[in-house]
Amino acid sequence: MSKGKVIVCRCEDVTLKDVRHSIALGYADIEEVKRYTGFGTGPCQGKECHGLIAAIIAEESGRDPAGIEPFTSRSPISPTPLRILAGAGFDDGDEDEAYDGEEGP
């Protein structure tokens, strides 16, 4: 295991070294590791990598694995096409007048 890359999140190509680097910098909470490495933000949304990386965090930081909570899960449960969502049945009426809001990027 000492040679080559050990991929721990296949969607985002995150390696064991990336996770260790994040923890060494001090971004060691599972939410911070997620943000620093991007693990768990790809198509599987952590379904493959979440437990493995939690175990690495526990091992590297000497913490009780039972004390490491999962990161916040994000909807939708599986990747969903926009056209399906567009038909989800929330009709706000006039498309152009729905809400002239105080929000935006």
Next chain:
Amino acid sequence: MGLSGPRPPGAAGIGASGPPPPRAEVVVIGAGVMGLAIAYNLAARGLTDVVVFERGYLAEGASGRNGGGVRQQWSTELNVRLMQQSVELCRGFAVEIGVNVWFRQGGYLFLARSAAEVARLERNAAMQARLGLPIRMLEPAGAQQIVPELDVTGVLAASFNPSDGILFPWPFLWGYAQRAAALGVDIYTFTPVRAIEREADGTYSVVSSAGTVRARRVIAAAGAWSPELGRMVGVDVPTHPIRHEICSSEPLKPFLGPMVSELASGLYFSQSMRGEIVGGVSLPPQITYSTGSTLRFLATYARRLCRLVPRLGDVKVLRQWAGSYDMSPDGNPILGCPPEAPGFYLCCGFVGHGFMMAPAVGVHYAEWLTGGPRHEMFDRFAIDRVRGPDGGLPAGEREDFNIG
């Protein structure tokens, strides 16, 4: 959050192994982009006796939850000029700070579907051009030249400013924090402030979960949580949290240059450097600190986006999340010291646009607090304006381009 109590520092220098120093010149509350930009710029000007308290992790609040838009298309001159400065700072960020924030100037394309909206864009564009932006008004066909995938049915006109852009918010925070820490600023994560006490000599004792720091100046940069800090010193901070939802798609090959936004619906979307389509849409405002996600949001966003870019219909949404806009009574931020609390500096009320303004605000705050010039925004955006009968700036001076 997974840890309780202050965090031992890692190699990035964020966190602390013991209690904070008993005294500091400045305490910053909130390690979002505002607090960190101010802390870094103070330290870069030699004022390194600074302690930052953050109750969670870096990027936990709105600074880690926004779409990364950086635009100069605003309706008030002051905001245009501030954002021109921010864009310059974003361009130099990687060199100055040593972190790649994936800043990309693909422009912002605003679409108007009514005569009133066209008039707004034209009025703004005239002022923006006078201030030096390469802004131009476009016919629908011109918008389609920039984004060929657009269905411009019903679109009357567009404004396009090619020097607007997007960035990746998280490394912005890490960069400011790491540079500030390297210059001697103490940054305590997972360390909530429990009380702020005004002492007889005019200083403040800031009581945190890690210990108490006495400081001559306190900067409240806690975004939508700023009213809580105000109450600790008897200041009524009249902002409130609005949930703003956002989502991200599977990654696609790069095809979309600008951030695209529709005025009426507040629809906006851009393509991140990871290839995802990131965007949101306006919904009736909900006053809440909740960062829960709704199907209503996804459905509204998807319907508007599919109408405007039908070819995106088969693209899959991967994830949605939410953050708190810090809403002010007149749509403009609240800065400076309330008269009843000298030494207690507010930096809040940015209505969902604080991230893009923080690079410039951080510079101006640090200049002011280190004896340099006091920028006009500290007068314009003082808290007293929202305490008067008008509840804010006169109508003609209010920023009204907080939408899309």
